[in-house]
Each structure stands twice: as structure tokens, then as C-alpha cells.
Amino acid sequence: MAIARIDGSGVPRQGEPWTSPDALVVRGFNGAVAVEAGPGARLCFGRAPDPATEGLRLGEDDLRVSRTHGVLVHRQQWWWLRNTGSLPIEISGGRRIHKADEEHPLDPGHTTLVITGSNDRKHILHLYINGPHGGRQPYPVPDGRTVEQHVWPLTPRQRRVLAVLGQRYLRSGDPDPQPLTRQGTVDHLNELWPDEKWTLRKIDHVIEPVRLHLHAKGVRGLVEAEVDQPVGTKLSHNLLVELTVKTATLTPNDLKMIDDLE
Structure with a gap:
């Protein structure tokens, strides 16, 4: 399993495993991690993930966030999210995954994970899963023109x-x-x-x-x-x-x- 990291808010690099087919890229406050898809591929996240496993710190100063709050596992050509923490994990679209729930499959492209901790603090991870032919992580576009928001027609x-x-x-x-x-x-x-x-x-x-x-x-x-x-x-x-x-x-x-x- 190939894994790579960058610290802070740097731009994800090109090349493996950042652009490998079906690779998982996770960005958080403490940096970004890219994990190559394949048997045994997994990434833990939480306040203090087990150092013996590949992990990304999230909410490290918030005692309501579990040490290992969630796990991302690659199996059957999909990335799956499992909640191992005491608080629910909200994913894009508003669905909440609880510890008692079954693993949830993640679609290719962007997904956001949110854990609401102490004093309504939001701990956020941005996930990006490459397509089967690989991918190119989007670069920051601070000078780009803002896309106008879509509005649905109503009578x-x-x-x-x-x-x-x-x-x-x-x-x-x-x-x-x-x-x-x-x-x-x-x-x-x-x-x-x-x-x-x-x-x-x-x-x-x-x-x-x-x-x-x-x-x-x-x-x-x-x-x-x-x-x-x-x-x-x-x-x-x-x-x-x-x-x-x-x-x-x-x-x-x-x-x-x-x-x-x-």
C-alpha cells in the first residue's frame, strides 16, 4: 500500500499515489494524505489514532472526538467509511453515520466528513476519490471567477x-x-x-x-x-x-x- 503525506495546506503533488486510479486523498487541518487503493489499504482518523496504523489527526484538542473516530477501508473496489467513535459523522448530503451503523460506501469525487464536537465545533475532513483512470487533484484558484450559484426554477x-x-x-x-x-x-x-x-x-x-x-x-x-x-x-x-x-x-x-x- 503506497501512502504519501504533505503538511499544512500545501497543494497535493502530482504522481503516485496522488493521481493513481481509485486512490483516496484526505485533506484536513493538519495536512493531506493520499492512499493507494488495493488490498489492505486503510486510513484512520481521530484525536489520536493508533501510531501503529496510518492515521490523520482530527480534533486533537477536543475530548469529545474519539482517539480513533473513523476508518476508511478499501474493499471490493470501493472505499468504505466506518464510524468507530462516540459521535456521529455527518457526510455530504446530510446523512449521519453512527458507530452502530454498517460501513458506508463512498462515491468517486468529493465527499466532506464533519464531526460536531465540544461547543458546536466542526471538525472537517475533505475526501477526494480518484476515478478508475486516475485523477488530477484540483489546485487552489484564489484568482478564479466565482461560479454563479445554480437556482432551481419555481412558479x-x-x-x-x-x-x-x-x-x-x-x-x-x-x-x-x-x-x-x-x-x-x-x-x-x-x-x-x-x-x-x-x-x-x-x-x-x-x-x-x-x-x-x-x-x-x-x-x-x-x-x-x-x-x-x-x-x-x-x-x-x-x-x-x-x-x-x-x-x-x-x-x-x-x-x-x-x-x-x-
Whole structure:
């Protein structure tokens, strides 16, 4: 197993194992590590990983982070994440992996791991898995032109309903927002626009096409097959995260129509 390191925030080098097929590159506050894919390939991370294993320090001054908090293992042509710590590991897309969960396979490309420790501190690792033909790690582009954020198209009616459903995501001060209940959304809409006589079926007819359209465009976590059971409000939550956090399709300006009527 080939492994290479750089300290600090240096740019990953070219050549093996940085650009090897299916190689794993992990970047954190303490540097970057590249691990060549193959039998026995693994990388531990945490506050103080066992020095007898290849590891990367993360949250080394935070006692809520376990000594070895997670392990990345290459098996069956995939890189797998296993949580070995006491706190959940959040991965890109909002999914949380717990110690009791099975190993989670990671797709090629970028993945971010976040451990929330003491006093809401965020300990972050950026992962990049090369494709089967190798890869070229992206260089910093401080002088590059910022890419304009994609915004999903919404009709005025869709925007109105989704702003009511997701108003907690648009107001500051809520660290863990959740959608209004379906009935709560109906009641609030009827308070704001009573002439439209909102019902559960009516709001479903407005929200469902948006959710299915985004799913068809590749947004994950918007259909039952892509979320853990019980489903609960997960589909609505994932939809609102996509619309408010990831794309800013809905913004606090959309609350103005609600606040003005109230």
C-alpha cells in the first residue's frame, strides 16, 4: 500500500499515489494524505489514532472526538467509511453515520466528513476519490471567477407554499431547522390566503412536482428509496436543504410576503 503525506495546506503533488486510479486523498487541518487503493489499504482518523496504523489527526484538542473516530477501508473496489467513535459523522448530503451503523460506501469525487464536537465545533475532513483512470487533484484558484450559484426554477405558487413549509430554514437563529408539519403548513397558508381554501391534497400537488423534478435532475434523498426508515419528514427536510442551503433558491426575502401579510 503506497501512502504519501504533505503538511499544512500545501497543494497535493502530482504522481503516485496522488493521481493513481481509485486512490483516496484526505485533506484536513493538519495536512493531506493520499492512499493507494488495493488490498489492505486503510486510513484512520481521530484525536489520536493508533501510531501503529496510518492515521490523520482530527480534533486533537477536543475530548469529545474519539482517539480513533473513523476508518476508511478499501474493499471490493470501493472505499468504505466506518464510524468507530462516540459521535456521529455527518457526510455530504446530510446523512449521519453512527458507530452502530454498517460501513458506508463512498462515491468517486468529493465527499466532506464533519464531526460536531465540544461547543458546536466542526471538525472537517475533505475526501477526494480518484476515478478508475486516475485523477488530477484540483489546485487552489484564489484568482478564479466565482461560479454563479445554480437556482432551481419555481412558479410563484410553488415558491409561496415552500416558503411557508420551510420558513424555519429561512429565519436565522435555528441551528437545527425542521419543516412545518403538513397540517401546520395548510393551517398557515389558510391564515395567509384563506380564499384559496388550502388542503393537504392541494399542498401535495404543489410540492410533489418540485421534489420529483429535482430527483430527476440528480438530487439525492428526495424519494423514499434513498432515505432510511422511518421516512417521517426526511423528504421535506432534504428538499428544503437543497432549496435553502445548497442553492439559495429560497432566501429570507421569500419570508417578506409571509411577514407582510401577518
